[in-house]
Amino acid sequence: MTGSTTASTPRLRVGIVGCGNISRNHLEAFTSLGNVDVIGVCDVDITRAQATATSWNLTHAVDSVDALLALGLDIVSVCTPHPTHEEVVLAAAAAGVNVLCEKPIAVDVASAERMANACAAAGVKLGVLFQRRFWPAARALREAIDDGTLGAPVMGQVSVLLHREPEYYSADAWRGTWANDGGGVLMTQAIHYIDLLQWYMGPVSEVYGAINTFKHAAHIEVEDSASAVLKFTSGAIATLIASTAANPALGVQIRITGTTGATAELSEFPEGSDGRITIMAAGDTVTSTPAHPAGALANVGLANINAALIPHHREQIAEFVHAVTHSHDPAVTGEDATNALRILLAIYKSARTGEPVRFAPFPTNVPTAPDAVVARLDSITPVA
Ligand SMILES: NC(=O)c1ccc[n+]([C@@H]2O[C@H](COP(=O)([O-])OP(=O)(O)OC[C@H]3O[C@@H](n4cnc5c(N)ncnc54)[C@H](O)[C@@H]3O)[C@@H](O)[C@H]2O)c1
Structure with a gap:
């Protein structure tokens, strides 16, 4: 699927990969949007996928990305551990599905670039969560x-x-x-x-x-x-x-x-x-x-931190859906995420x-120091 909506296909079909901590933010966000249906979830731990599908009243819980993509999707959200992002993004791109990937995009730049290139070649959007x-x-x-x-x-x-x-x-x-x-x-x-x-x-x-x-x-x-x-x-x-x-x-x-x-x-x-x-x-x-x-408490538990982030996930996810439906680049691209x-x-x-x-030259605006100052600096000898 290309992910673009028409008068006859106004609703987007969404799947979520990874049913751990942050998937709740994605589920809250996608299910709050009027033009989206969350079709199913995927986790290598099928019991997690099934529990999530039950809690959110979703039809499909599967244990492989291929099985999720086979449901026919417009957007996949990637909520798995960092080094697994690439395999999910590449599979989605190969299936022509737009991808919204959790940060960090990857753990090495070559992997991030493969992801961005695959999405560009497939003509699908790649967004990365920096809510x-x-x-x-x-x-x-x-x-x-x-x-x-x-x-x-x-x-x-x-x-x-x-x-x-x-x-x-x-x-x-x-x-x-x-x-x-x-x-x-x-x-x-x-x-x-x-x-x-x-x-x-x-x-x-x-x-x-x-x-x-x-x-x-x-x-x-x-x-x-x-x-x-x-x-x-x-x-x-x-x-x-x-x-x-x-x-x-x-x-x-x-x-x-x-x-x-x-x-x-x-x-x-x-x-x-x-x-x-x-x-x-x-x-x-x-x-x-x-x-x-x-009176805010300084040390906050992970579940509370993630819950507090839901409104911002919602904003970015709504913007990504808009990018898909209106064919523009998402606010945070694969290139932005690769640069970070x-x-x-x-x-x-x-x-x-x-x-x-x-990475590149650094322009300075500092006048050249006189010889006496350079000599003073040279007298500072680093320890070998
Ligand atoms: N944007 C944010 O502020 C924010 C906050 C928390 C986490 N995150 C990011 O979200 C991602 C997930 O973090 P989490 O805390 O939810 O992790 P988690 O460990 O709680 O959940 C990850 C889930 O992915 C599943 N999984 C692992 N490999 C898989 C695969 N190949 N296919 C399908 N499922 C697979 C695991 O079984 C697990 O259920 C990470 O990239 C993390 O950095 C982002």
Whole structure:
């Protein structure tokens, strides 16, 4: 099926692959739309698929993607662990079915590119879930760039200080492993905010990063904490810290300062709650919209975080359905998702080699230092 609707076929047929935690958000979103029928669900664990079909009153529960695609679909939602995304997306593309894939698109860039190429060749849409782009506050920050309030972004600061209990990692065998999670806090949590940073500040030219595991070393092999310096092809600069070892969680703050000197802060506290925006421009009174929830608990359980994200999944999923029915690119494309993945993989690479990873030249506006200053800098000798 091509996924385009006509007067005779106004309703889209949707299937969902993977019946774990996040599938509820997809089911809530798709079933709330007027022009969509969720036809069936698929999970390699058939009992999960059957339980989900029963709860949502769906006709079909199957244990293979091929069996789901054989039902005749317009859209497949991919809610499986990271390294399995490719096989599902490629199967959907081969069947001519549009695909909405959970983040991260993949755990390596070559895989992400194969997915995007297969969908492009098949003429189907590929969208990737970065539902935080749909917060009104996230959009307001983007507007503050576009309408000149901030001017061009020149400095960014991202702080992702989250809390996870050991049970978060032990609940599912794939979590916390290089093979099946593909990474730790960068791959699973910070990727949302890396995506926002590139959406606001444009293409990254260079990355220098460090990772470590401070709290969860006994039960994960990936990092629970990371930091990075990012340079952008525009000449802008930014820093990132991210961790699941914070207690209490401090949520997420993204600050963007522009050429006007004004700064916008996007804040998510507690994790999973709506984004809030504060714009600080010279002469203005500082106000946050909406206000932070009074008395919010800092450490929030995964089920509550995912439930709080439902409205934003709904927004992005509605937009994807619109992209399918009106033949335009979705708001978050496979290319956007691949770019976010490339940035975080560069942090891992830099952490491993101790060297920056450069994608493109970085324009600087710093006058050449006089010889005496260069000599002062040369006197700082790195330890071998
Ligand atoms: N957008 C967000 O904010 C958000 C939040 C949570 C999770 N996610 C993403 O959603 C995806 C799933 O996460 P989750 O927490 O729901 O995982 P989960 O482990 O709870 O569920 C995954 C399900 O997929 C099934 N599965 C595994 N391989 C399969 C295959 N090849 N075919 C069919 N079913 C298969 C498993 O049996 C399991 O039921 C991940 O990519 C994750 O990063 C995104």
